[in-house]
Amino acid sequence: MERAKTYERRIGLLLRAGVAVSSVLMAAGLLLATFQSAQPAVDYNPTLRELLIGLTSGQTNESTALLLMFAGLVVLMLTPFLRVLAALFAFLAEKNWRFVGVATVVFCILVGQLIYSLQ
């Protein structure tokens, strides 16, 4: 019981980390959009690939604020996926095979839906 509680606390910490990172990115994007002179196009919608390239290019332009906000939103959207994956590893560590199966089914359905939605 105590071991299970330890894993649950760790999953709680993971969720908190996801929320913290996404909040910082969204707040940074909003602040940058407020103070930069050139306003970004509000209907700008990058794909995941464009988002990654834009964030790792090291260049800043009028879209950087929006990219930061989108990055925050995507981190938040990925947090439940990581939560299910963390639960899967927790059940594996507990050798709770029935719930390893349950978590695997949930994770596979989620990833399947994600791949389908991004096609």
Place this chain on the structure above:
Amino acid sequence: MSLESFLLLLTGGVVAGTIGTLLGIGGGLFLVPFLVLVAGIPVHQAIATSIVAVIATSSTGASVYLERGLVNMRFGMLLEVATVIGAIAGGLTANVLSGPTLTKIFATVMMVTALLMLRRSANNKHGDAPETNGAFASEFNDDASGSVVRYSVKNIPGTMAISLLAGNLSGLLGIGGGAFKVPAMHLLSGMPMKAAAATSNFMIGVTAAASAFIYFSHGHLNAVLASAAVLGVLGGSFLGTRISRRIHGKTLAWIFVGVLFLISAQMFFR
């Protein structure tokens, strides 16, 4: 975006986050009408923002509730299987029933659920008295009553069937399934109200995550609007977890009944 618009979105987010986290229903049912009617945001963008807001509510609430031992993680994971399958099967239901018919069915079920919860709350003068000889036994420290609450879960197939329906309706009507899951866990499975709300909170983020990427890939997610609303929701969610610590399970059930009646009325007169 003007400062007024930002503050409006932030405030709407705080209210939706507080209620959503407290009751385990995500907050989308409040946020979508608010964004469309008050903030004047197009419906698709409002739904996309609301879905990301549900993830924010779920992640923030669950992180605190897991630490407090309120979430029944194993039972929640089992119900998630039914919920995600229900969400995928949404397209099948859409072929059989029209949108307005579904909305009316949804409103009627909400009304009946509210009446059942009302009857349970009225008969249950001393708060939750859960059984402890079923499956998924768990316990938590209830700060409001100053006692350790022990409980277990019964009627698992019935609760899974309701979760399947909840997932189905989430996909079809763009609403969180928490409004179904919490009463199902409380009334059918016999979980204490606080544990039911916390476990629902834990689950709803997963259902919303898959839909969120669909809206993102279709370009319906407006980063500025969503960021402002979601930051408000995150603040509201923290507030919701603080209120949850002080509130009694019975009071929570009464608030839930009131909210169910409001949702039902909103659906009938939509």
